[in-house]
Amino acid sequence: MKLLVIGLDCAAPELLFGDERLVNVRRLMAGGCHGRLESVIPPITIPAWQCMVTSQDPGSLGVYGFRNRADHSYSTLDIVNSKSFKAMTIWDHLALEGKKAVIIGVPPSFPPRKVNGICVGCFMTPSVDEEYTHPPAVKDEIRSLVGEYMVDVKGFRTDDKEWLRDQIFEMSRRQFTVVRHYLDNAKWDYFHFVNIALDRMHHGFWKYMDSRHPDYEPGGPYENAIADFYLHLDEEIGRILAMLDGDTAVLVVSDHGAKALQGGFCVNEWLVEQGLLVLKDYPAEVTPFGKLNVDWSRTKVWSEGGYYARVFFNVEGREPQGVIAPGEYEEFRDVMKAKFEATTGPDGALLGTLAFRPQEIYREVRNVAPDLIVHFGALDWRSVGGVGYGGVIHLRENDSGPDECNHAQFGAFVLAAPNVPELGKIEGARLLDIAPTLMEVGGYEIPETFQGRSLFGGSLAETGGAAGVSVEAEEVIRQRLSGLGYIS
């Protein structure tokens, strides 16, 4: 069976499942199973899509976010790209059986991956003037199809919402044109594309829609912008469904969900206040962490900002000027975890922050992992890395430009295939379960390296195409003819 994965970056289950106008999504829901999909920690585009397609957790992949420490020095973090991931993806496994794949915009896909088929770069592609496709000729084909292909909306953290909305819709339409072209014209057994436009819609327009957002105003000009975008996606999905033959499984899936962003928690400002991060001189204005004059000999903890916090300890013998004795490391980490989890909001109430030890949440911890991964207010709050807010810990604005939502731990999936029973809503599905589930649905053996489990637990394997006429076919005929009268 052919496998088609329709990736909707950031699709939120409550939006995807909650709008009955999404008739094509509903059809898939009715024809198979669907539910919330628990993402990895952190629930971030990088590494979440890779975790999905390799069925390995971030620790096993050794990638903990967009930016990772290359070593234990204090230098700034490296940005990952497609070469940062070595584990075999589902399409790599299928390629071993000679199966063809089309991969469009699955992060990270720059530089373009050498797949057995076609690969089109993701939003991390610096420019479509670069070689962003495999094979390279695909680039010209795409240009002749849609003109300038849009991998992302550059500068999507903007206040010019009218422009932003138009750009996002245009990016999405161009991508669907390309997707339809290759659905029809490429040879594929596995087709996977990721629509990043939805993520940009959420980040740009969430506050207009969600009354839980602090800046929500009812009846705003963009109140329906996100819902309209879901309708657009549904319509495009309908066009795709009409192109598929009966021997195709369809998975609509997101890497994480979305939620209203309450504000920013200035993690380094807070660490300075706690005396854990010591600066040689406190900056006169807001300064990114990388430009701060840190007194490493007296610093115990520092953090990277973003949607979540990557917290690092300055450990003796590990970091150049480490101060925490290795023997005290775990105890110190326990204390820090407790401190983070005790952080409060502007009103003094507990934020409900979650702090994770990588060794506890990952099967393996490769490369240089954070010492703690922190979700402020369970990601109601993002993590602000800069210092210079004058002791202010809670920000309303984002430090990197307007951004209206954070990621939520639960994404969504809808899976329909001829061999998938109508199970309705399924609870307990996790991101790492997707690849093994697809392998089972497609009739492939599940690789041992996959850490998730198939949602069907092998139950689909037994239904092989029996030779001759099945009892079921006869039953259908009997049903079709029943009541005719002329027969009995």
Added chain:
Amino acid sequence: MTRPVKKVIVIGLDGLEPKIVEPMLDRGDLPNLAKLRAEGGYSRVGTTFPAQTPVAWSTFATGTNPGGHGIFDFIRRDPQTYLPDLALNRYEQTSAFLPPKAVNLRRGTTVWNLLNAAGIPAIVLRCPCTYPPDIGKGRMLSGMGVPDLRGGLGTSTFYTSAAGETAGESENIVELRPESSGTIRTQIIGPRNQKGSGPSANLTADIRLDVDRSKRQVVVHSSGQPRTLEVKEGQWSDWLRIKFKIGMLQSVSGMLRFYLVRLEPVIELYASPLNFDPVTPMFPISAPWEYAAELSRKVGTFYTTGMVEDHTGLSNGRFGEAAYLDQCDQVVREREAMMLYELDRITEGLFFCLFDTPDRIQHMFWRFREPAHPANAANENADVTYSHDGSADMSRVIEDHYRRCDTIVGKVIEKTDDRTLLVVLSDHGFNGFQRGVHLNSWLHEQGLLKLCDGVSPGEEAGEFLRKVDWSGTSAYALGLGSIYLNLRGRERDGLVAPEDARSVQTRITQGLRGLIDPERGDVAIRGVVARDEVYAGPYAAESPDLIVNFAEGYRVSWATALGGVPRGICEDNIKKWSGDHIIDPALVPGVLFMNRQFNSAGPRLLDLAPTILDALGVPKGPAMEGESLLS
């Protein structure tokens, strides 16, 4: 001088038999039809090969032989699987993820297509093979071919508190287990669950039955409309609209009626097949799609399935003749109401309305006309309490119904003016069906059909030609009198080389012609025609290779239709379905009345479409084979 025709009204009375009509006309029993005969004319009308309702009405609609419209039998077969299927329509699923679309297997150009192209509207009510509906200008309510909610032509449910009841034809059995309080919790069996099996094979809706013996009724509590429905003993209930959840998000609604057979000694409750609700059909059953809803608003809701009469309830002995006639009466009243609603507002163009019920009543009551019919000995418990005019004579039911039809025609005549052409016709006649012929068993006897090693004709051969050894089989029968060659290049395991086809056909034709029923000594088969003798046109290649023309009193056996190979060649038909018409078409012409004089020298159904077009000043279609009867 007659004025030019502005509207043509065609009333179809399915299966009216000339040999019953003519003496009744002469006796003055059918005054309105007699009036038409006097003012315009009457003739027998030639039907199609074979004389089956969907074939005949499709020829009526297109003016072509079946080779021009593609409907040859109720049942067709897939040469790749040898499996039978309903021939009227199929469901096409272009994508596994989008809902299937009904596709009409009747093709060709219809009289209403041509009228629409000329800018003339048409209203077509319940013509067979109009599902899915297709009309440009005008209105259409689909007829035979519309499925019930389970996708068949009609599956009923029989609820009984007796244990061990076995299901009859096209029905589900649900055993009722009353609680000590007298309440019964049970379910309505809904559509098949596409992917379910075992206990989840069907979608269901929970209902609660409260038995009230003092009022002689059962009250059905459900989530449907109405929430509580009273079902009186010996009566049909009102409609219950009920929803079935498909998966988590979608639901499909249908409607049904109950008939409470008895409360003692066991509770027996019959539930009709689930009809599409005309307001919210699962698939469109009208054009424009909201037309069915409009009709139900104007004339009340109505049965929507292709075969609306609950004949299986009577066949299976779930209720008696009276209950069946009550239900038929309801159907006719509904049809009449929608007909009159339209007749009151049309000003021009074509109006067509079919009354199927005479066909369905004759199928079930013919046995009372023939004392020697084997069904009479087998069904001695016939419901003789029925009394239309104080008489208990069941043999009068058919004539009574003809009189009913005549009354309807009278109401139509009132709606005509001097610019109306009124046509009343039947698509075929009727005959007794006393003996069934096992065509596959005959083919087996002749060595033309081989069964797998060790299998003999009989139950062990099963149905669906399951135990046929195709490597040794030259021909097989499926459907209602159709024989197919196992042709190389066409059938999956084709044996007969194309160059040998003619000789195999000849062998079958000669062998079956004049076949004598060994037990009765009567001729069972008058002849066999090859496809190229009777079919021509773009779809002729889809037809059976041979069509069997049975003699009066005979028909293809029940088992043959679905590919059974029973023992023996002939058997008694002991079913209440005791009359039929799938015999030599020459023996079962229909009737044709018009309010204007017409050329009554051997009119055929083929001539009706050209006649209607001629009356409205539209040239007949290029494929139409008949001629206008008006010239």
